[in-house]
Amino acid sequence: MNVLTYAIGDIHGCADALLRLLEQINLHRAGRPARIVCLGDYVDRGPESARVIEILRHLQRDAPSALTCLMGNHEQMMLEAYRDAHGASTWLSNGGRQTLRAFGITAPEAFPRDVLTWLSSLPTVHEDALRYFVHAGFRPGRTGVDPDMWNHLWIREPFLGMAFDFGKHVVHGHTPQLEGVPDRQPYRTNLDTGCVYGRSLTAGVFDETRGPPIDFLQVDRDR
Structure with missing residues (x-):
């Protein structure tokens, strides 16, 4: 049976949009086997980072093999802010203050330990037979997974400016497309469609017949 994979771009604390997109995915799959890959950046800038993490962790507990959550650079910055107070200023100036408010705390060292453990466990790459899923991308020049995390x-x-074949189609986010439209290229697809900037949250739809997406599902941040 042709298994569908849904890859979700940068969420950045937009919990309501995430829930509406998950509803769309459930309707679209119509009972067919499916997996979801989230491409990172669940926290910062948006108002409900804590709720986004709660939603994703709940889904993983219910169906651990059906949901893969990747780490994004904002999760990395959040972890570094917790580990090193001297590094917190960079994170705070890139949306960290909104994340502290979402958790109801005033300093990174007060983050719940279970949340930090979950974030620390996130992989940076997921692959299937036809695709690499990653938050930001790979450095062109060699096929396969870039060894540099x-x-x-x-x-x-x-990565964005060079058309390079890594051997599989690369599905990523990280660079917001402020027109709200995914960036489709021959060897990569960018699914960050600027939800936190008032645009859309996007899921690329993939099947087992080809690497690039066969469709897209989208919800507007504010309906």
Whole structure:
């Protein structure tokens, strides 16, 4: 049976949009076998980072094999802010203050330990037979998974500007498309459609016949 995979772009604390997109996914799959891959950046900038994490952790507990959550650069910054108070200023200036408010705390060291443990366990890459899923991308120049984890979380150029075949289609987020439309390229697809900036939250739909998406599902941040 042709298993569907739904990859969700950057959520950034937009919990209501996430719930509406999950409803769309459930309707679209219509009982067919399906997996969900979330591409990272669940926290910061938006108002409900704590609720987004709660939703994703609940789904994973109910069906651990059906949901893969990847780490994004904002999860990395949040963890570093907890581990090193001197590094917290970078995180706070990139949306961390909203995350503290969402958790009802005033400093990174007060984050719940179970949340930090979950974030620390997130992988930076997921792959299937036809695709690599990653938050930011890979450095062009070699096929397969980039061995440098920094690139998984942070890279923009030369990844975005160079058409390079990594051997599988790369599905990523990280760089917001402020028109609210996914960026479809021959060897990669960017699913960050700027939800936290008032645009859309997007899920790319993938099947077992080809690497690139066969469809997209979208919800507006504010309906």
